[in-house]
Amino acid sequence: MSLRKIHENGHTYFRLYIRCPVCLDRGKKDVPVRYWTHYDNNCHGDIYIGDDANFKCIKCGLVSHVENWKYSCPDHSGSSDEFVGASAAALAEAVSTAGQLVTEAGLEWLQKVLENLKRRGACGTL
Numbered sequence: 760m761s762l763r764k765i766h767e768n769g770h771t772y773f774r775l776y777i778r779c780p781v782c783l784d785r786g787k788k789d790v791p792v793r794y795w796t797h798y799d800n801n802c803h804g805d806i807y808i809g810d811d812a813n814f815k816c817i818k819c820g821l822v823s824h825v826e827n828w829k830y831s832c833p834d835h836s837g838s839s840d841e842f843v844g845a846s847a848a849a850l851a852e853a854v855s856t857a858g859q860l861v862t863e864a865g866l867e868w869l870q871k872v873l874e875n876l877k878r879r880g881a882c883g884t885l
């Protein structure tokens with residue numbers, strides 16, 4: 760089944776289907792590829808990723824750069840619902856190794872995401 764996709768303001772967004780970037784940051788490479796949903800305010804909307812390196816929640820409409828989000832998954836959070844931020848490097852790895860997403864979105868789309876990740880990183884506080 761192909762991933763859902765939307766076009767908005769000149770950007771293409773795909774349903775986010777990646778390994779957990781926090782787990783990648785912690786060296787856990789064998790975690791499964793997962794769909795992600797928005798947890799703030801019990802939204803539970805589906806998260807999409809755009810070539811502008813933003814995540815968008817399809818339900819409440821929140822759009823924010825990927826580095827602003829925190830992630831919870833059964834592998835690093837257990838039963839505690841622990842939300843943790845991820846590094847730009849881990850996010851880049853999670854997206855560029857997401858087989859189905861990259862196959863469907865194409866290399867041009869992936870390159871735009873990675874460029875927009877980098878651009879943000881250059882203006883960061885690290």
Ligand SMILES: [Zn+2]
Pocket residue numbers: 779780781782831832833834835836
């Ligand atoms: Zn995780």
Ligand SMILES: [Zn+2]
Pocket residue numbers: 797802803804816817818819820821
């Ligand atoms: Zn939402």
